[in-house]
Amino acid sequence: MPRRFIHAADLHLDSPFVGIGTLREGFAETMRDASLEAWDALIDCCLEEEAEFLVLSGDLFDRADGTPRGRSRVRRGIERLQERGIRVFAVHGNHDPLSGRSPLAGLEGVHVFRKDVPTSETLDLPGGPVTVHGVSFGKREVSENLALKFARGDAPGLHVGVLHCSLGEREGHGTYAPCTVADLVAARMDYWALGHIHAYSEEHAEPPVIYAGTLQGRSPKPGERGPHGAVVVEFEGDRVLEHRRVELDRVRFEAVEVSIEGLDDEADLERALRSAAAGVVAQADGRVVLLRATLTGRGPLYELLVRDEYLTGLRSALDDQEADDLVWERITSTAGPAVDLDELRQSNAFAAEVLGAFDTLAADPTELQHVLDGLAKSFTDTALAGLPTEDLAGRLAAARELALGLMLEQDGAA
């Protein structure tokens, strides 16, 4: 029978969720406990899989010393692992740097890797030896390439590297302890358990170089959406046989896009939104889904969508009727009026010039950011205001359609 260990990262235990719209009453508690319940599920998973050890690749907490609730839950979980002899290996990341005493210090069965210089621990397990190598962040901003300092050594058996790091630049993530896949492969580990990037990602197949992703998604941003959890790694001797994701999240962020094309009235719109929601709820396996919907496409319903407060009202209307497993978190729109853009671009109308200006802006992200910042202040009640500030393309599209809609309205009035 293959032996197993579990890899988890970026748990940010007991930290608040970020960037969430209005939630209906009764969900505060579910949200507050989600990261801690995901931790309990991780411990259950270690026991069920009969894992020999657990590795935590940084950002266990959102801040260096964690929170009393978070620390208490971690202690309880680790006690449960100890009863079964399951060891824990942890490094600290940029959010919970090892600046003083680790909240994990002194817990039985836990090894916290020191800061700045990688060290290794060899376990003489009944199935054969395993060596785990790791290094903690000593401060938030580590600019050194820590990967270059790892060395396999000559201990027999499996070698696992544990590191919080940036492989190249990633949107939404600070660049810390930068390194390349080649640097990691050169260290001759049999598995690299990485932390920092919040979406699961397999960076290299042989040896596996894996970002486990957050245990529990933390916001409606793309990297935090969909299933989250940990990685079960199966091995024999010094070879990884297989690794697979396990879903341990308690609340799931999802996003759907619904086109208004071909929709005639509000009843059609509600039906289309509910049907899109049913698809993602079905995949969530009973978890609470926090759903963000974006309306796209062109059609006559556009006029309805741009009315003051319409989208927030529509969100409440849908949310009022939902069961416990779905929360309508936000509805945004990049939809437009029923016009043919290409036809308009070819025309002599003023609108053609306006479209040209938008096309130019789309090609210049710096100028676009500048213009959108100004627009957001002037159009606080529009569809534009509801879109996340980081969604530059979405906000530009919404602004373009708003301008077109206003011009068409003028034409109609004349």
Ligand SMILES: [Mn+2]
């Ligand atoms: Mn991090």
